[in-house]
Amino acid sequence: PIERGDIVVFTDPGGWLAPKAEPSKEPAQAALDWVLQGIGLAADDANDHLIKRVIGLPGDHVVCCNPLGQITINDVPVDERSYIKPHGEGTAASSVTFDVIVPPNALWVLxxxxxxxxxxxxxxxxxxxxFVPIDNVVGRAILTTWPTDRWSWLDNHSTVFLGVPASVNDQ
Structure with missing residues (x-):
């Protein structure tokens, strides 16, 4: 199951990405792409995918920002400084305010x-x-592989969301 803090890969829910023409490939590049797709290391439709962190699950009330610049989920503030950039005191979690309730079968991602x-x-x-329909999620990202000098496991920072109740519907 998808949890708050997971980094998910999903197909464009509609209008998030500008349309792109498929570039022509040299035969050697096309062959390499075919091999990588065959073993699951590349996707033939990768230009239609995005990657973001799950902040809100179905039923969650997600608001930005409280007086400390934090996002609240179901009225519980979360301290995201461990993973958002730029890190630092006094930096709001978002320069855009929002107040949403995540509908069934959808996610709020940042x-x-x-x-x-x-x-x-x-x-x-x-x-x-x-909102991102859960059906658009194609997987969870667990590893940074590019550039190669940044290879590392991705953390879902589950401790950031420990005090957040299941959803406004479950309270």
């Missing part, structure tokens, strides 16, 4: 680089209202 992430906050006016 990028860790909040000042440079076109995430749920920036798609409130689209038909999906910034």
């Amino acid at each position: 990028g860790d680089n909040r000042s440079n992430s076109q995430d749920s906050r920036y798609h409130l006016t689209l038909p999906g209202k910034g």
Whole structure:
């Protein structure tokens, strides 16, 4: 099951990515891509995927920001300084305010680089209202592999969300 803090890969829920023409590939590159796709290390439709951190689950009431600049989930403030960039005191979790209740079968997602992430906050006016249908999730990211000098396991920072109750529907 998907949990708050998980980093998920999902297909564009509609209008998040600008349309792109598929570039032509040299035969050697096409062959390499075919092999990588065959063993699961690449996706043939990777240009239609995004990667973000799950902040809100179905039924969650997610608000930004409280007087300390923190996001609250179901009225519980969360301290995201361990993973959002830039790190530092006095930095609000988002420069965009929002107050949403995550609908059934959907997620509220934010990028860790909040000042440079076109995430749920920036798609409130689209038909999906910034929510990502759970059916669009294709997997969880667990490893940074590029650039190679940054290889590392990804942490879902589950301790950040420890005090958050299941959802407003379960209270």
